[in-house]
Each structure stands twice: as structure tokens, then as C-alpha cells.
Amino acid sequence: MTKIIAHRGLSAIAPENTFYSFNPMVDYDLDWFETDVSITADGELVLLHDDRLDRTTDHNGEISAQLFDDIIDADAGSWFGPEFAQASLLTMDDLTQFVSQTGMNLNLELKGITGPNCSALADQLVAKLVPYLRNINSQVNLIISSFSPIMLLKLHAAAPELAYAVLYDEHQFLDDWQLIADACDAQYIHLDQVDATPENINAIHARGFQVNVYTVNDIETVNYLTTLGVDGVFTDVAHQLVARKVPAMA
Numbered sequence: 001m002t003k004i005i006a007h008r009g010l011s012a013i014a015p016e017n018t019f020y021s022f023n024p025m026v027d028y029d030l031d032w033f034e035t036d037v038s039i040t041a042d043g044e045l046v047l048l049h050d051d052r053l054d055r056t057t058d059h060n061g062e063i064s065a066q067l068f069d070d071i072i073d074a075d076a077g078s079w080f081g082p083e084f085a086q087a088s089l090l091t092m093d094d095l096t097q098f099v100s101q102t103g104m105n106l107n108l109e110l111k112g113i114t115g116p117n118c119s120a121l122a123d124q125l126v127a128k129l130v131p132y133l134r135n136i137n138s139q140v141n142l143i144i145s146s147f148s149p150i151m152l153l154k155l156h157a158a159a160p161e162l163a164y165a166v167l168y169d170e171h172q173f174l175d176d177w178q179l180i181a182d183a184c185d186a187q188y189i190h191l192d193q194v195d196a197t198p199e200n201i202n203a204i205h206a207r208g209f210q211v212n213v214y215t216v217n218d219i220e221t222v223n224y225l226t227t228l229g230v231d232g233v234f235t236d237v238a239h240q241l242v243a244r245k246v247p248a249m250a
């Protein structure tokens with residue numbers, strides 16, 4: 001059975017990584033979602049996909065250069081539509097509460113940290129994150145993923161008991177892929193759909209890893225990947241791929 005993983009929540013119908021895209025997941029038979037975590041200059045954890053605030057909020061600049069108090073009131077919804085103007089950035093406290101309330105399984109993606117203070121910030125991100133992850137992992141299934149081997153290795157050193165996934169950018173899944181996966185004791189490989197060939201999927205399975213594929217927004221490709229035996233797909237349109245639990249009001 002291929003898992004349907006709501007990518008940044010129901011991000012095709014509401015602003016990604018906010019309660020507007022998270023809360024409606026509950027109305028569907030969805031049991032997995034993905035979100036992204038980053039860190040501010042003063043060490044607070046915020047759910048944000050991009051390195052910068054510009055695309056998805058009314059603020060600008062790199063998240064790792066901002067103070068938490070300066071950004072936490074940002075409007076994280078108007079970029080998507082005026083009806084979402086009340087959407088705010090979410091924290092790890094918000095995420096933990098959402099998971100506790102819904103019981104949904106989580107793939108948390110750690111963003112790589114760049115900039116002059118990146119090593120110290122990465123260490124701070126790991127130190128702050130571990131208690132949250134242990135709490136979440138005690139309640140639901142949790143997969144930690146990252147494109148950044150450094151982030152995976154740092155977090156794995158601090159919390160080896162968690163489940164890890166190595167994320168590969170488009171066309172970056174190369175012959176030596178298992179080196180990083182073994183170094184962080186990963187159980188999952190996360191591939192861009194262009195790299196989700198039968199050969200790659202079979203090779204990953206043959207070595208005992210599961211494979212989840214991103215970001216697949218058309219049903220034909222989801223069906224095709226299912227026939228190839230992928231273990232999960234990330235999609236912005238999870239609501240279209242599963243049955244609604246509660247009939248929509250007329």
C-alpha cells in the first residue's frame with residue numbers, strides 16, 4: 001500500500017505549512033503529512049520551507065537572520081489568497097500540539113542552514129529539536145529527512161533512535177547513495193519523481209530501504225509509482241487522492 005503524504009499540508013488549497021493547510025487534512029482519510037523546520041537567528045524553531053520569508057509571508061530576508069519576535073506575527077497566508085490573511089507561521093509547539101490532537105504521522109524535513117553562523121545554528125537546531133522529536137515519536141510514526149547530510153548526521157548523533165530519510169534533489173541520486181544512508185542509519189530514501197525509475201526503486205528496495213517520492217500531483221503518476229511498488233508519495237493534492245471522511249456540505 002503506497003502512503004499518501006500531504007506535502008506541506010493540503011498545500012494546493014491553502015497556504016503551505018500553516019493551520020489552514022494542516023487542519024483540513026483531518027477531514028480526509030490522511031494519516032501522513034510532511035512539513036519543514038528551520039531556525040531563526042536567536043534559535044527559535046519555525047515551520048518554513050524556503051530559506052527566505054519573501055515568497056510565503058509579508059516579511060523579507062533569510063529566516064536564519066531574523067529575530068523570532070520580529071517575524072512571528074508575519075502574515076503567512078495573504079500571498080495565497082486574501083481569505084488566508086490570518087494565517088501565521090507555526091512553531092514546533094504548534095506542530096507537536098497538532099500531532100497530539102490528530103494522531104497524524106509526520107515526516108519532518110530539516111532545512112539546511114547556510115550563512116556565516118551556520119555551524120552553530122545547525123547545532124542549536126538539533127539541540128532544540130530533539131526533545132520535540134522524542135515527544136512526537138512517542139505518539140506517532142515520525143520520519144526525519146533532509147537534503148543536507150550534515151543535518152542528518154548531526155541529528156542522528158544526538159538521537160540515533162529516530163527514523164531517518166536521505167532526500168535527493170533531482171538528478172542527484174548517484175551510485176554512491178548508500179554512503180550517507182548508512183552513515184545516518186537511514187531506513188528511507190526520498191527521491192524526486194524524475195529519479196523514481198524502476199531500476200532505482202528496485203535497487204533501493206534490494207538494499208532494504210523504503211522509497212518515498214516527491215512531489216507528485218497527478219493521479220496517473222501516483223498510480224504508475226504504485227505499480228512500481230514505491231512506499232509513499234508526497235503530494236500537494238492529497239485531498240484529491242483519498243476519500244473524504246465527512247461529506248462536504250452542499
Ligand code: G3P
Binds near residue numbers: 214
Ligand atoms: O520531503 C519531500 C519534499 O518536501 C522535498 O522537497 O523542496 O518540497 O521540501 P521540498
Ligand code: MG
Binds near residue numbers: 034035036049109
Ligand atoms: Mg519539504
